[in-house]
Amino acid sequence: MNTATLLISCPDQKGLSAAIANFLFTYNANIVHSDQHQDSTDDLFLMRVEWDLTDFTLDMASFAPAFQPIADRFSMKWTVALSAERPRVAIFVSKYDHCLVDLLHRHQSGELACDIPLVISNHEDCRAVTEFYGVPFHVIPVSKDNKAEAEAAQHALLQANHVDLIVLARYMQVLSHDFTAQWPQRVINIHHSFLPAFDGAKPYHRAFARGVKLIGATSHYVTEILDDGPIIEQDVQRISHREDVEDLVLKGRDLEKVVLSRAVKWHLENRVLVYANKTVIFA
Amino acid sequence: MNTATLLISCPDQKGLSAAIANFLFTYNANIVHSDQHQDSTDDLFLMRVEWDLTDFTLDMASFAPAFQPIADRFSMKWTVALSAERPRVAIFVSKYDHCLVDLLHRHQSGELACDIPLVISNHEDCRAVTEFYGVPFHVIPVSKDNKAEAEAAQHALLQANHVDLIVLARYMQVLSHDFTAQWPQRVINIHHSFLPAFDGAKPYHRAFARGVKLIGATSHYVTEILDDGPIIEQDVQRISHREDVEDLVLKGRDLEKVVLSRAVKWHLENRVLVYANKTVIFA
Amino acid sequence: MNTATLLISCPDQKGLSAAIANFLFTYNANIVHSDQHQDSTDDLFLMRVEWDLTDFTLDMASFAPAFQPIADRFSMKWTVALSAERPRVAIFVSKYDHCLVDLLHRHQSGELACDIPLVISNHEDCRAVTEFYGVPFHVIPVSKDNKAEAEAAQHALLQANHVDLIVLARYMQVLSHDFTAQWPQRVINIHHSFLPAFDGAKPYHRAFARGVKLIGATSHYVTEILDDGPIIEQDVQRISHREDVEDLVLKGRDLEKVVLSRAVKWHLENRVLVYANKTVIFA
Amino acid sequence: MNTATLLISCPDQKGLSAAIANFLFTYNANIVHSDQHQDSTDDLFLMRVEWDLTDFTLDMASFAPAFQPIADRFSMKWTVALSAERPRVAIFVSKYDHCLVDLLHRHQSGELACDIPLVISNHEDCRAVTEFYGVPFHVIPVSKDNKAEAEAAQHALLQANHVDLIVLARYMQVLSHDFTAQWPQRVINIHHSFLPAFDGAKPYHRAFARGVKLIGATSHYVTEILDDGPIIEQDVQRISHREDVEDLVLKGRDLEKVVLSRAVKWHLENRVLVYANKTVIFA
Structure with missing residues (x-):
C-alpha cells in the first residue's frame, strides 16, 4: 500500500482533531490508521495518522504549503513521510x-x-x-x-x-x-x-x-x-x-x-x- | 473530571473522522482521549472518544437526537456514557x-x-x-x-x-x-x-x-x-x-x-x- | 505434612552432597524436596533440603549436636526450621x-x-x-x-x-x-x-x-x-x-x-x- | 570444562540421594551442578547431576557397569552424557x-x-x-x-x-x-x-x-x-x-x-x- 504518515505534536487545543480530519477529508484521504494522545501532564496533543494515497487528490509535493497554515494556527511541530521513500x-x-x-x-x-x-x-x-x-x-x-x-x-x-x-x-x-x-x-x-x-x-x-x-x-x-x-x-x-x-x-x-x-x-x-x-x- | 464517552463501530468510510470531530467541535468539546482503529480484515471503523463536559454546549439529554443523523449517515452502532452516571x-x-x-x-x-x-x-x-x-x-x-x-x-x-x-x-x-x-x-x-x-x-x-x-x-x-x-x-x-x-x-x-x-x-x-x-x- | 528444612552455605568441596545425604539417610529421612547450587563465581555450595519427619529417627531437639560435626568439617553456615513452628x-x-x-x-x-x-x-x-x-x-x-x-x-x-x-x-x-x-x-x-x-x-x-x-x-x-x-x-x-x-x-x-x-x-x-x-x- | 551429566528417573525411595552421592564421591567427582525433584503426584524421583571429570577416578568407559547395580537397586531409568561427545x-x-x-x-x-x-x-x-x-x-x-x-x-x-x-x-x-x-x-x-x-x-x-x-x-x-x-x-x-x-x-x-x-x-x-x-x- 502506498501511504503517507503525518506525525504531529503541539499544545492541546479544541478543534485540533476537526482541523486535521477536515484537511485530510478535503483531499479525499482514505485513513488506514489514526492514533492520537492528549498528554495531560504537559498539556500536549500528539498524533499519528496514516492514509492511503490512491484517491488522495493533493500532490504530496504540495502537501507542505497546503498544510502549513493549519500547522501555524496550532503551533504544530510536524513531519510527513511517504512509504514510497524508504529511509x-x-x-x-x-x-x-x-x-x-x-x-x-x-x-x-x-x-x-x-x-x-x-x-x-x-x-x-x-x-x-x-x-x-x-x-x-x-x-x-x-x-x-x-x-x-x-x-x-x-x-x-x-x-x-x-x-x-x-x-x-x-x-x-x-x-x-x-x-x-x-x-x-x-x-x-x-x-x-x-x-x-x-x-x-x-x-x-x-x-x-x-x-x-x-x-x-x-x-x-x-x-x-x-x-x-x-x-x-x-x-x-x-x-x-x-x-x-x-x-x-x-x-x-x-x-x-x-x-x-x-x-x-x-x-x-x-x-x-x-x-x-x-x-x-x-x- | 466530568466527561462523556462515545463508543462507535461502523463500516469504514472516508469522512468518518471529520464528521465526528466536527460534531464535537461544533459543541465546543474539549477532547481528553481519542482512539480509533481501522480493522482492515473486516473493513470496520471503531472509535472511542472521551471529552470534558465543562465547556460542552450540548445538553447531554439532547445528545442522541443531535448525533443520530451522523450515526445514520455512516450506519453506526454507538453508545454514549457519562462519568457522572456510575454503573x-x-x-x-x-x-x-x-x-x-x-x-x-x-x-x-x-x-x-x-x-x-x-x-x-x-x-x-x-x-x-x-x-x-x-x-x-x-x-x-x-x-x-x-x-x-x-x-x-x-x-x-x-x-x-x-x-x-x-x-x-x-x-x-x-x-x-x-x-x-x-x-x-x-x-x-x-x-x-x-x-x-x-x-x-x-x-x-x-x-x-x-x-x-x-x-x-x-x-x-x-x-x-x-x-x-x-x-x-x-x-x-x-x-x-x-x-x-x-x-x-x-x-x-x-x-x-x-x-x-x-x-x-x-x-x-x-x-x-x-x-x-x-x-x-x-x- | 510435618517437615524440617535445612539451609546450608559453605565453601564448595568434594563430598559435601554425600556427607549431607548420608547424615539424613542414617536417621531415615524421607526427603520431599532437595535443591542445591554451586556458585562457581564465589566457589560456594548452597543447599536447601526438606524432609518428612514421620519416620525420622533423630529427635529434632538433638539435631544440632548431631549435625554440628559435619557442619564444622565443611565450615557450614546452617539453619534448620520446623514446619510445626510457625514464624x-x-x-x-x-x-x-x-x-x-x-x-x-x-x-x-x-x-x-x-x-x-x-x-x-x-x-x-x-x-x-x-x-x-x-x-x-x-x-x-x-x-x-x-x-x-x-x-x-x-x-x-x-x-x-x-x-x-x-x-x-x-x-x-x-x-x-x-x-x-x-x-x-x-x-x-x-x-x-x-x-x-x-x-x-x-x-x-x-x-x-x-x-x-x-x-x-x-x-x-x-x-x-x-x-x-x-x-x-x-x-x-x-x-x-x-x-x-x-x-x-x-x-x-x-x-x-x-x-x-x-x-x-x-x-x-x-x-x-x-x-x-x-x-x-x-x- | 570436561564434564559428565547423569539423568535419572525412578520411584522415589529413601536412600536415593545418599546412594548417588556416595557413588560419585567414591570416584572423587567434583560436582558442578546438581538438581533433583521429587514429584509427589507420581511419587517419582528425578535428578540431573553434572560433574567435572578432571579428578574423576572412574574411566567413563567403565561407568555403566559400575553404576548399574545402584540403578538396579532403585529401578532407575538413567542416561549419562559427556560434554566431550557433541551430539x-x-x-x-x-x-x-x-x-x-x-x-x-x-x-x-x-x-x-x-x-x-x-x-x-x-x-x-x-x-x-x-x-x-x-x-x-x-x-x-x-x-x-x-x-x-x-x-x-x-x-x-x-x-x-x-x-x-x-x-x-x-x-x-x-x-x-x-x-x-x-x-x-x-x-x-x-x-x-x-x-x-x-x-x-x-x-x-x-x-x-x-x-x-x-x-x-x-x-x-x-x-x-x-x-x-x-x-x-x-x-x-x-x-x-x-x-x-x-x-x-x-x-x-x-x-x-x-x-x-x-x-x-x-x-x-x-x-x-x-x-x-x-x-x-x-x-
Missing part, C-alpha cells in the same frame, strides 16, 4: 554480531522498510556475514588518538550514502558530542540493561553483582549524555541463581536483538514521536 | 473469595468507577467480608432441581437493584441460556485458563497433566456457549516442575484477580468495544 | 493499605505459613481492616522528633510478641541503623521500582519523567543502606504513553502486592538463602 | 528460514553444544544461508505420492551422518508414525501457538479469529499424535487489536526462534527429562 540506514557494529545478523536477516525478510547501503565497523570480524547479505562493509579503526578523524571518515561515508538513520548494533565506541549533535533523533542505540539501572559499562556484570532477578535491554535515541536519550523500547527476562555472568550475556543477546529491532522498525514506520526526552510509540 | 455492578461468588475480596477492596480504594449494590452467592461463606465492605450479601442456593427458580430470584434482585453489569467472581454455576440472553455483553466471567486452552472444568488439573510451562487466566463476556465469549483480557505466569496442582491453583489466584479486575475496570470506563466475537480495548 | 510476623504499614490487605487475606486463606500477632502503624487508617482479620492493631505515631522513642516502643511490642520477621507493607518511614542492625535479614521491604533504578523517593514520578516502558517493584531485606539490601523478588509491568503518574501508581499496586507476598512466602518457607548481598531462592 | 543435529526446514538462520547463527556463536552435519529441506530456498554457515544442504522433495520414499531418503541421510537429534525448524510436513517411532524423544518441533490451544494448521489465523490477547509458541518432542508430545518450552507475547494476522505472523517469528532455541539448547545440555508425557527442565 537509508547505516548499521555500526564492533565484534558482537548478533544484533547485526538479526537486523540483516529481518531486512532480507522484508520486516524493515528501509534500505541498508552500508555497515561501518571498527573491526573486520563482521565482514563475511554483512557481505553475504549483499551490504557493503567498511572498516574504520578507532583509537583514542584518531577518534576525530575516524568520525570524520564515518561522516563522509554517511553523507555519500545519503543515510537517514544510524543504528548502533552493539557498537562499542562512544560517539562524540559533535557527532551526535549532527544526528539528533537519528541514532538508535541498544544498551544491555534496563535503563536507568546499570547505565555505562559492563551492565551484565553489575546486574549479576547486585543480584537482580530480571535482566533487561533498552533501545534509545542517542543524545550527548551517555545512555540518557529518549527510550524507545525496553524488555526484560527473568534470571535465576543458576545463571552466571556468561549466562546473562547469552540470555541478554535475545533481549538486545528483539528490543533493538522493534525500535528500528517503529522508527522506520514513523511510529515514534519524541517529546520531553520521552517517546510516544504509536504502535 | 451498578452485582458480583456473583461461590466459596472462593479471592476475586471478590480483590474487587471489593479496589472499589473501596476508588479504582472502580461503579456502585456495588449487592453480592449474590449460592453459599454463606463470603458474607462477613462482603458486609465488612458495606455491601448487602444475598444467598440464593442453587441445585440441579431449583436452577430456574434460583435464576428467577437472582433476576428479581438484579432488577430491584437496577444492575447494569454482572461480574462472575469465580461463581461456580453455569448460567442458563435464558439468563445470559437477557444480559448480552453485560456478564463478565473469569476463567482460570488461557482460553481457548482448557475451557470447561478443572483447567489447572488439566494444565498440570499436559505439562504446560505457563498457566493463564481469561476474562470474557459470557455468551450462550461456555467459555466462548469475547475475550477482554488474558495473562499468564510461568510455572516449573517444582509446582504441583495445588501450587498452580495458588499461583492462578493472582492471575485471576488481576485479569478480572482489569476487565471490569475497562468495561466500567467504556474502553471495551465488542465486534465479531472479539474485543477492542481502548486502554 | 511470628509483624506487619508495619502507614496509610496505603493494599499490601496489608493482600497479606491479611492470603494469611486467612492459608497461603502464608505464619502467625501474625500484630500490625504496627504510624496512622489510624488501617485499623478497621486489620481488626476485621482478627489481628491487633497498634498505632505508634512517628515524627522527626520522636523517632528514637517510637522505635523503642515498636521494639518493645515486637519483643513482647516474640516476632521473628517484620514486613514493611508500604511503611513510609525509614528505619534507623540501630533498628535494622537488630533485625538482620529479618525485615522485608517492598520498594515500588525495579531496583537499582529509582531507589529512594517518588519512584513512579521519576519513572514517568524518564519515560521508561516498564515499571517494577522489588522486595528486599532491609540493610543499613536504603534500598540496597539483598533482593528477594522483582517483577515488572508494561506501561504506555496513555498512562499518567496516577495510572502508574495504580498499576504498581498490583506489582507491589504480588512481589511482596512472594518474598514473604518464600522467607516463611525457608526458601531464601542470603550470600554476598544476594539471595538464592530455592523455589 | 550431531540435523535441521529440517521448508521455506521459512527464520528458525534455521537463528539456529545456525547460535551454533556459530558457540551457544549450542553440538555439531550440525546437515540441513534437509523439501525446497531449495534455504540453500544459500545454510551453505554460508558451512553446513551441507540436502533437498528431498516431498509430495503426497512420494512420502514413504522421501522419508526413506531422509532416514538414509540421517544414518549416514550419525545424527542424534532432529530439529524441525518450521518444517511444514507431518512426519509419518513410522518415522517418529524411530526417533523417540529425539525430534524437537516448534509449533506456532500456545499448545494445547490452536494445535494443527494455521494457528495465527485462528488466534486472530478468536481474539486472544496473547500469542504463543511451543517447542515439544514429536510423538505419533500431532502437536501432542511432551512440551519442552513455551512463551507468549502480548498483541493488540492494531495487529492483523500478518503482524501476528511477524511477531510470532521472534517467539518461535527463542522458544525453539531454548529447547534445543536444553536438550543438548541434557537438561530435559521426560516422564508422563511431560518434561522436567533442569535449567
